[in-house]
Amino acid sequence: MSQDFFLKYIIVGNTSVGKSAILHRFIKNDFKSDTIATVGVDYKARNINVEDKSIGLMIWDTAGMEAYRSFTQAYYRSSAVAIFVYDITKKETFTAIPGWIQLIRQNCPDNPHLVTVIVGNKSDLEQQRAVDSTEGDKMAKEHKSLFFEASAVTGDNIDEIFEKAAQQCFEKYKDGDIDITNDTFGFLLGPRQLEICSTGGETSGCSC
Ligand SMILES: Nc1nc2c(ncn2[C@@H]2O[C@H](COP(=O)(O)OP(=O)(O)OP(=O)(O)O)[C@@H](O)[C@H]2O)c(=O)[nH]1
Ligand SMILES: [Mg+2]
Numbered sequence: 001m002s003q004d005f006f007l008k009y010i011i012v013g014n015t016s017v018g019k020s021a022i023l024h025r026f027i028k029n030d031f032k033s034d035t036i037a038t039v040g041v042d043y044k045a046r047n048i049n050v051e052d053k054s055i056g057l058m059i060w061d062t063a064g065m066e067a068y069r070s071f072t073q074a075y076y077r078s079s080a081v082a083i084f085v086y087d088i089t090k091k092e093t094f095t096a097i098p099g100w101i102q103l104i105r106q107n108c109p110d111n112p113h114l115v116t117v118i119v120g121n122k123s124d125l126e127q128q129r130a131v132d133s134t135e136g137d138k139m140a141k142e143h144k145s146l147f148f149e150a151s152a153v154t155g156d157n158i159d160e161i162f163e164k165a166a167q168q169c170f171e172k173y174k175d176g177d178i179d180i181t182n183d184t185f186g187f188l189l190g191p192r193q194l195e196i197c198s199t200g201g202e203t204s205g206c207s208c
Pocket of ligand 2: 019020021036037038061062063064
């Protein structure tokens with residue numbers, strides 16, 4: 001399949017909040033209960049459609065374990081979207097989110113248009129809930145982030161996390177906020193758009 005655009009996503013948050021399970025659900029529409037902690041980083045890709053465009057999502061899943069922190073930071077740069085995950089049953093994973101946001105912003109200083117999403121995962125464990133959804137919503141508003149409660153087990157809201165973020169990126173692009181020639185925005189032209197640009201055809205939304 002030929003994409004119009006590529007977007008770079010990064011997923012961060014404390015260990016065991018379910019980052020890899022969320023990505024596995026998004027890519028395979030499946031849940032694996034026997035996952036092991038991510039070592040360093042993992043990478044996966046999937047195409048989605050936004051309006052009439054085909055967008056290739058390039059998604060980096062990082063290890064939450066402190067020991068890998070200096071290694072994973074190298075992957076934060078040039079992201080279009082940062083997804084911050086906490087576990088609704090573990091308060092400390094939620095209070096850690098502002099620190100994660102600060103860390104990502106420090107590493108993407110040249111991208112004021114970074115799209116951020118806060119995700120409260122494990123919404124299937126309602127009986128063990130330790131973070132109210134209104135707290136998550138409030139934090140997201142404070143950080144101008146999208147907010148979802150989701151579950152990698154049931155699949156609830158998983159596609160929405162990735163799709164809404166892509167839609168927001170595309171809106172910024174259409175508004176002229178994204179310089180496509182500057183890779184710090186995490187937004188690249190795909191083969192289909194490159195072809196259109198080079199043949200001088202329809203250039204709607206194209207900045208070349
Ligand atoms: N009940 C429930 N368990 C989940 C969910 N998502 C993940 N888990 C479980 O939580 C544990 C940790 O999941 P991972 O996806 O490995 O967590 P991670 O955030 O990638 O952890 P690191 O790679 O160490 O940073 C595993 O036992 C998963 O089966 C969910 O939505 N609901
Ligand atoms: Mg992981």
